[in-house]
Amino acid sequence: MPVSSCTNLSVSEQAVLKKFVRQVLNNAVIDKSLILPSEPQSLSLLAPGACFVTLYTDQQLRGCIGTYVADQPLWLNVCRYSYYSACEDRRFTPIAKNELANIRFEISVLSELAPIANAGEQALLTQLKAGIDGLLLKEGYRSAIFLPSVWQALTTPSEFLQALKLKGGWPANYWSQDIELFRFTTFVIEGENKNS
Incomplete structure (x- = not known):
């Protein structure tokens, strides 16, 4: 189906x-x-x-x-x-x-999850559409997701991403090429x- x-x-x-x-x-x-x-x-x-x-x-x-x-x-x-x-x-x-x-x-x-190529944190920050994109991060056993509604409280891509990393148990300044990235809308x- x-x-x-x-x-x-x-x-x-x-x-x-x-x-x-x-x-x-x-x-x-x-x-x-x-x-x-x-x-x-x-x-x-x-x-x-x-x-x-x-x-x-x-x-x-x-x-x-x-x-x-x-x-x-x-x-x-x-x-x-x-x-x-x-x-x-x-x-x-x-x-x-x-x-x-x-x-x-x-x-x-x-919506369906759309994979984003991991070209680094800076590249992701430039791609994120504030107020529109939801974001899922996955690495190993860790994952974290924010709905687009979270942009109401965290208004910049940098704030949004740092808070999402903290939610998933990563340090705010952490980045790895192994992180899988997915965007979606609601x-x-x-x-x-x-x-x-």
Whole structure:
């Protein structure tokens, strides 16, 4: 089955994914488990798709987990990573019932990863498109990924890359010809909090 095209989701398909996120979050908080909704009919949502689900409360990050591997149907990944972001992001305590109404979320559907030739750090910095490119670094057992939304906080290519290296466990000034580089874009579906 072909990978889901992240830019071809209709308004109704986006609405289905937003509904699924809300259902999963409600069940996660109330039942403390991942309860999947019924499988959708849409071929785009049944196609494999990589995604991240990011949760916010009052503009503050509250959870963000996902995958860059499109090995499961998009709808299933959206549901799974909604649950993981709410309950298993080790940086935060699990979402509590009294927070549910104020949770805002973003579903970032990833494009296919496009390899970038490793011609050195300076070459990469000149190629990065601020605000557009997401970036994945891989070397050995280490990897780190930033979504394009991270550009809102880290506005220059140098800041973006240094922070990504630190996230992956490399020193900020580290570089190696063995680092594999991949860029991607995202299609973002925003879900407002229930009080909006």
